[in-house]
Amino acid sequence: MMKKLIIFDLDGTLAESKQPLTHEMALYLSKLLVVTRVGIISGGALSQFLKQVVSQLPVDTKLAHLYLLPTSGSALYEFRNDAWKKIYEERLSxxxxxxxxxxxxxxxxxxxxxxxxxxxxxxxxxxxxxxxxxxxxxxxxxxxxxxxxxxxxxxxxxxxxxxxxxxxxxxxxxxxxxxxxxxxRGVDKAYGIRKLCERTNVQESEALYIGDELESGGNDEAVYKTRAATCTVTDPADTLRTIKTILSAA
Ligand SMILES: [Mg+2]
Missing domain, CATH: 3.30.1240.20 (Eukaryotic phosphomannomutase, cap domain)
Structure with missing residues (x-):
């Protein structure tokens, strides 16, 4: 069964650190956005997400299905009326x-x-x-x-x-x-995933998280505090194979 929401880590998972998505990754991410909703959560700022991900996607990509969670889930953006709209931000003074x-x-x-x-x-x-x-x-x-x-x-x-x-x-x-x-305090990837599930009306258990550092002490470890299913990948090439597998089962 296709997950109602698939959430990806960015660096080391969708792309190499601070590098743009490859052409093939952009293409398959776009295909995935046709069949399900996708969230991306990473420590970078929104500008980094736009540069690494959004600007690389094919022009006809269904951006209404894409959710961006920059700064480790301390903010959430969705695409409405041709613009990235901030849903919340837990801003530091x-x-x-x-x-x-x-x-x-x-x-x-x-x-x-x-x-x-x-x-x-x-x-x-x-x-x-x-x-x-x-x-x-x-x-x-x-x-x-x-x-x-x-x-x-x-x-x-x-x-x-x-x-x-x-x-x-x-x-x-x-x-x-x-x-x-x-x-x-309390703002991490688990926080972001919970907020995204609420926003999209998806149960945590119906979401899938894909990341390269789910091990103890890793950048994705907080995800285990949620009930989302998890999938560990080794690098972007592994992620691409995983997306292709998900799409072939759809
Ligand atoms: Mg990573």
Missing amino acids: EKEKDTIETAMRAAAEETGIIDFSENAYGERIEYRGGQVTLSALGQQAPLPLKKAWDPKHTKRHALQENIAVRLPVFSVGIGGATSIDVTK
Whole structure:
């Protein structure tokens, strides 16, 4: 049976980190949008979703079936009357942003994992509205460097733990290959999925989540707090095979 709602992680699942969807992925995602509703949830800002995903989709794609959940589910957008309309955003104030940034810098120094006096590829700390993200090498670091930085998750775990102790009233999670995401307490991918299920009138158990980091401590782990079915993929090529399988059974 076709799931009423299929939710994807973005980086490492639909596309390589911060890269656009491949032409084939865009084509099959568009085919999937004909037969079911699709949500995409990731730590990036809305602008990143538009660049990586929406701008790559074929022009006749049924965007009314697509739901975007940027900044780890702290916001939800749907496409109505030719525009992306914000349904909610759990926004962090400037003051909260400053508190979070101070904790990130202190954790980086105490653990010795990031030296802010060294040059980075763009800003290391980015305020994305509902989320503040710490990127160890900078926001624009090249993919091979990012992949080589913390292959065993040890640096990110150490940073996450140190920051979490400093910020008990926020949620602190592992983001991408080099990043830590901080949101309002209780705001994570599980929160986003619950809100999306409510919005689309789909039971959590009728939804399917597809992601590349469902393991313990991974970026998708919070999804287990929901009743959505889960599917682990290894990379975008694996996701593409999974979409093709789903479509062939439809
Ligand atoms: Mg991922």
